[in-house]
Amino acid sequence: MPHTHARLAGVTVHLPEAVRSTTETEHRVAASSAGFRPPPGLVHRLTGVERLHTMPDDWQASDLAAAAARKLLAETGTDPGSIDLLIFAAASQDMIEPATSHMVADQLDLRCPVFDVKNACNSVLNALETAHALIAQGSYRRVLVACGESPSRAVRWSVPDLRTYLSAIPGYTMSDAGAALLVEASDEPGVLGSGFTADSRSWSVGTLASGGSAHPRGDEHTYFRLDGVGLRRAFEQLGPQILDDTLERLGVGWQDMAAICVHQVSKPYLDQLADRFGLPLDKITVTVTEHGNTAAASLPLQLVRARESGRAEVGDLVALVGLAGGISMGMSVIRL
Missing domain, CATH: 3.40.47.10 (Thiolase/Chalcone synthase)
Incomplete structure (x- = not known):
């Protein structure tokens, strides 16, 4: 019989320890750009961002997702073998092929079905909707949604002029992070x-x-x-x-x-x-x-x-x- 309800049984995040301030970002752009110097404090004035997190050089998006997922499984006391489906949900990805969910599942030693959901910054929200629907129709009882965002790899450091700098500012405000959500069947709507x-x-x-x-x-x-x-x-x-x-x-x-x-x-x-x-x-x-x-x-x-x-x-x-x-x-x- 289909399970008509699903609940959020847990949520965690993983934030890399390394932090970069917007001032440090401006200094790096200046050091990497020939003849261009960023207007001091512009990123902070436009966005309010003071600092962000950057993952280790040898990490990938899947590492961030797996780190958050391990924390979630430990906090909720969930046996990895009880996960019926893994969804990797992020704007980032390790590579075009295969789906990043396979890399995450490999790190977590999961043997369940996997797939990716990708819709820019709404990826996790769409994955939650997907997990809810699949649980409601009875396909799965316990779904792990794992997210790994690695935008620090897409930052422009060498900038020729102010116009290019302004178009690149989103990259200077985006932070690496991992997240994980556990969605499971329930008797009451969550x-x-x-x-x-x-x-x-x-x-x-x-x-x-x-x-x-x-x-x-x-x-x-x-x-x-x-x-x-x-x-x-x-x-x-x-x-x-x-x-x-x-x-x-x-x-x-x-x-x-x-x-x-x-x-x-x-x-x-x-x-x-x-x-x-x-x-x-x-x-x-x-x-x-x-x-x-x-x-x-x-x-x-x-x-x-x-x-x-x-x-x-x-x-x-x-x-x-x-x-x-x-x-x-x-x-x-x-x-x-």
């Missing part, structure tokens, strides 16, 4: 539901173009490019309708949430988004200033911080609001 939308006409406002059929080779395509104004305009045009509709369908409101986790690109944009979409700032745990933009690991990181601070406890409702390049937007509501 994951209440999700809702998503997209405006794929805006896919070109933010890209990391290398490695696919469009640009299989060439260093110039290995760096982040972002039209910040275009991205904000795209999300503003999309509007909060999908969030409002999802809350109405589930019969809850923002005031019912103990915590609201929102993907965080920068502190100024988080403030603008909260005002535009009617999100109560006092329910949002800000992580982007101290940890940078951790891509798809952002929502798990905020949820962990909310639980550590006592803001969100067992039985509480939390909302996970995702924003991603492409562009896509969505949310999940969970009772812890």
Whole structure:
């Protein structure tokens, strides 16, 4: 008989010990660039990011995911042999082929089915939706979602001019991080539901173009490019309708949430988004200033911080609001 309910049984993050401040980033760009010097403090003024995490040189995205997953299995007392499915969910990946989930499963000594879910910074949120659906239809009882984000490998250090520097700034704010979520069948609903939308006409406002059929080779395509104004305009045009509709369908409101986790690109944009979409700032745990933009690991990181601070406890409702390049937007509501 299909299991109609799923719950979030655990969530962890792994943040690399090495930290790089935005000031150190500016110094490195200056040392690597002939004739160009970054305006002092510009990255911090534009984004609010003070520092971020960088993984060891010999690590890959799969290492970050596996580190978080090991911590999760230990904290929850879960036997790796009881995992029915592993989903690797991240904007990053070790290589084009095979799926990074295989590398993670190999490190964890798992023998279950695996696959990747990739949708930029909404990858974990879409993986949660996928796990919920697969458990609800009875295909699996226990799903491990593992995320490893390694954007430090796509940073442009040699910059010829200010225009290039401005387009490269997203790379200077993105942090390496791992995250893991355990989703399992339950008698009572834990994951209440999700809702998503997209405006794929805006896919070109933010890209990391290398490695696919469009640009299989060439260093110039290995760096982040972002039209910040275009991205904000795209999300503003999309509007909060999908969030409002999802809350109405589930019969809850923002005031019912103990915590609201929102993907965080920068502190100024988080403030603008909260005002535009009617999100109560006092329910949002800000992580982007101290940890940078951790891509798809952002929502798990905020949820962990909310639980550590006592803001969100067992039985509480939390909302996970995702924003991603492409562009896509969505949310999940969970009772812890």
